[in-house]
Every structure is written in structure tokens, then in C-alpha cells.
């Protein structure tokens with residue numbers, strides 16, 4: 001890497017940081033800005049940003065937390081008219097800049113850092129975090145104790161994983177990236193996020209030569225006597241997700257419901273738990289509402305004996321957790337568990353999975369040899385030897401019964417249209433999350449609304465433009 005004059009990166013970081021703070025303040029002159037300054041370069045960034053705000057007429061006070069303080073940064077702040085203050089200033093601040101720790105932190109925040117983080121959270125001023133909110137592990141999103149809850153996080157050079165994955169993402173607020181000129185020197189990321197343009201590029205679209213079979217036929221083996229709705233929702237997601245045709249195969253009660261809701265679907269009533277005579281499909285969705293009795297187990301075995309990709313969800317995952325041998329097949333498998341289902345599959349603890357979603361989704365992909373989409377407040381997709389894809393769309397209104405069934409239909413339809421498990425899962429999650437936002441629009445949604453909004457989500461990524 002060509003050498004830059006010492007401190008150049010920090011000066012660029014501070015300039016970007018000060019600009020975001022000035023925007024947030026509206027007027028800088030006369031406003032009270034408090035800097036929380038740790039012992040490393042994260043504190044240095046905060047001090048130099050404080051210098052810039054002081055030169056524009058802000059009252060800037062630095063609360064120093066460590067045994068050391070970035071010397072040149074402190075000198076610059078003092079020369080610009082800033083001062084060192086005690087922690088009582090936090091409560092009165094219009095804006096608090098969190099420069100306690102950044103990527104150099106290890107473990108839970110120690111005192112006095114932890115207490116300062118809590119005081120900042122309780123104060124009325126907006127918090128801008130430098131690089132990552134202090135208390136969030138930048139590489140994983142883990143929060144092991146107290147953490148700053150930021151209005152905005154100004155991150156330097158590259159998005160840190162911890163800003164994309166909960167619980168870190170939940171306390172990062174809006175994330176603003178400052179380009180400090182590292183560009184090509186950044187290492188290959190081990191996480192990635194699809195943009196609307198990426199999804200637009202990946203989505204299959206019918207051409208002149210297309211017919212319903214060539215576009216991709218999805219088989220759906222879902223629903224039972226108890227959960228008939230899961231079959232209806234999965235088929236609905238599949239139809240809206242662009243399958244050329246959907247073949248539903250199942251028992252009487254769900255089959256009747258699917259027929260009634262979706263005249264477009266081709267329904268095969270199964271007398272026996274076998275899909276041998278259902279007709280050709282390019283992919284299967286297996287599991288939503290299927291039940292876990294012997295009949296369901298045999299049907300799962302029959303679907304998994306096919307030579308096309310299979311998406312396994314819900315009861316299908318319970319069956320596989322009890323009989324992992326079902327996963328031994330040549331054709332690709334995509335599983336779509338929530339944390340509880342993954343806990344059963346990995347024989348792990350649900351809370352541990354929630355606390356470290358990335359570690360567990362990677363572990364599941366490696367251990368089970370399948371593509372894994374882990375659902376929840378942050379949806380992540382893992383496949384061996386690929387970066388984990390973190391989904392950036394979605395809304396907490398999606399935490400409603402049946403929305404997962406719709407997701408399996410949408411992602412299944414993308415599989416049937418020829419996308420790989422990795423792309424089908426991540427594009428499916430993106431569109432499902434966007435459809436959830438469009439359907440909710442700030443108010444409760446029902447799962448069927450999400451399926452209905454998928455075409456609008458596809459139109460939105462198409463018109464997002466490069």
C-alpha cells in the first residue's frame with residue numbers, strides 16, 4: 001500500500017464525522033457537543049472532529065475515559081477553544097460523540113467506559129458513534145455488556161459486520177460510511193449485503209422463448225390436517241415470486257384450501273406419502289405446516305429422493321433434525337430455519353444463536369453441508385466458502401404468523417427459476433423484506449399481504465436504477 005502521511009486517514013475520518021454531526025445539529029454555532037474519548041485512535045477521531053466543530057463556534061467538551069488520551073488530537077481540540085470536562089456535562093449536551101472504543105476494543109466495556117455509555121444513553125442529546133457504537137463487537141455484532149445506542153454511526157472505510165447484524169445493528173442507528181481512501185486495500189469481506197441493483201441483476205425474467213415450464217415449475221409439499229394455511233401461504237408466495245407454475249401435492253384438507261385460494265395452482269391429492277407421480281418440477285418447497293407424523297416423514301423422504309433442489313422449512317426441519325440422514329442427497333438443499341429451529345438442528349441453545357447469528361449460520365452451513373437462511377430480526381444466508389449475505393430489508397412488522405411460509409414460497413420460486421440456493425435465498429429474503437415494508441407501511445400486516453406485495457417489491461428493485 002502506498003504510504004500516506006501519518007494521520008491522513010484520521011483527518012479524513014474526522015472531516016466526515018464532523019460533517020455528519022453538523023448536519024444533525026443543523027446550526028453548529030453555540031451548540032453543546034460532548035466527546036466521549038477513549039484511549040485509542042477512536043478517541044482521536046472524536047477529538048479531531050471536536051476540533052472542527054469548535055472552530056465553527058460550538059461549545060465542545062471532552063470527557064476522557066482512559067489512562068491515555070490521543071495527544072495530538074487533544075492538543076488540536078484545546079487550540080480550537082475546546083476543553084476537558086467532567087462527566088456531568090453529558091446530561092446537558094445537544095450532541096454526544098462516542099469515541100470510547102472502535103475496532104480495537106476487546107470484550108465487554110470496562111469501567112469507566114460502561115458507565116459513560118449508560119449516561120450517554122440516558123441523556124437527551126443525540127449520539128453519534130465513531131466507527132461502531134462502543135460496546136458492539138465490530139466483527140460480529142455481539143454485545144456483551146453495556147453498549148452505546150447511537151442515532152447515527154459514522155463508520156470509516158468499510159461497513160463493519162457488527163453494524164449489519166443484530167444486536168449490533170439494532171444500536172447502530174443510521175449508518176453513514178466515510179470513504180477515507182482505503183478502497184482497494186480493504187481485505188475480502190467475510191460478509192456482504194445485496195443491493196436493489198444486485199437483486200435486479202440476479203432476478204430471472206421471462207423472455208420471448210419462455211413458456212410456463214421453461215420459466216420453472218415449483219412443487220410444494222406442505223400443509224396438513226392441522227395447518228392448512230401454511231400450504232396456502234407458501235403457494236401464494238411461490239406464485240407471486242415468479243414460478244411459471246406451482247404444483248401442490250398434499251392431503252385432502254390443505255389441498256381443498258389451496259384449490260379454493262389459488263385456482264392457478266395444479267393440485268395433486270396424495271393418497272400415499274409419495275411425490276413420484278406428481279409430474280416434473282424444477283425445485284421443491286418441503287415442510288410448512290406438514291406435520292411430523294410418519295406420513296410426513298415418508299413424504300419428506302420421497303421429496304428428498306428427487307434430483308432437484310429442495311428448500312426445507314418448518315416441520316420439514318423438525319423431521320430433518322430427528323433424522324439427519326434425510327439430508328444425504330446429491331442435489332442442493334436450502335434450509336430456512338428461525339433461531340429455534342436451528343437450535344434443534346445444531347443441538348445448540350436458542351439464546352446463544354440469537355446472540356451470535358453469524359457464527360451459528362456459518363457453523364450450520366459447514367456442519368450440515370447445505371445452504372442456510374437464518375430468519376429473524378436480521379436474516380443471514382450462509383454457504384460454505386462464500387461470504388455470509390446479510391439482508392438489509394425487512395421490518396419488525398414481519399414478526400407475524402405465516403410470514404415465514406410466504407418466504408419459503410418466494411425463495412422456492414426463485415430456485416425453480418434456476419437461481420442457486422445462495423442467490424435464491426438472499427434475493428428471496430430481500431424481496432420478502434421489501435414486500436413486508438410495503439405491506440406494513442407503519443401498521444400491522446397479515447402474511448397474505450406480504451405475498452400480495454411481492455410484485456411491487458420486484459417493481460421497486462427494477463426501477464431502483466444503477
Ligand SMILES: NC(=O)C1=CN([C@@H]2O[C@H](COP(=O)(O)OP(=O)(O)OC[C@H]3O[C@@H](n4cnc5c(N)ncnc54)[C@H](OP(=O)(O)O)[C@@H]3O)[C@@H](O)[C@H]2O)[C@@H](O)CC1
Nearest residue numbers: 009010040041042101102103104105106107108109110131
Ligand atoms: N485503522 C485505520 O486505518 C483507521 C482507524 N481509525 C480509527 O481508529 C479506531 C481504532 O483505533 P485503535 O486501534 O487505537 O483502537 P480503539 O478502538 O480506539 O480502542 C483501543 C483502546 O481501547 C481500550 N479498550 C479496548 N477494549 C476495551 C474495553 N472492553 N473497555 C474499555 N477499554 C477498552 C484499550 O485500552 P487499554 O486496554 O490498552 O488501556 C485500547 O487502547 C477505529 O475504530 C477508527 O475509529 C480512523 O482514524 C481511520 C483509520
Ligand SMILES: Nc1ncnc2c1ncn2[C@@H]1O[C@H](COP(=O)(O)OP(=O)(O)O)[C@@H](O)[C@H]1O
Nearest residue numbers: 338375376377395396398399401402403404405
Ligand atoms: N423482529 C423482526 N424483524 C424483522 N423480521 C422479522 C422479525 N421477526 C421475524 N421476522 C421475519 O418474519 C418471518 C417469520 O418467519 P417464521 O419464524 O418462519 O414465522 P412463521 O412460521 O409464523 O411463518 C421471517 O422472514 C423473519 O425473518
Ligand SMILES: [K+]
Nearest residue numbers: 101130132134
Ligand atoms: K465508538
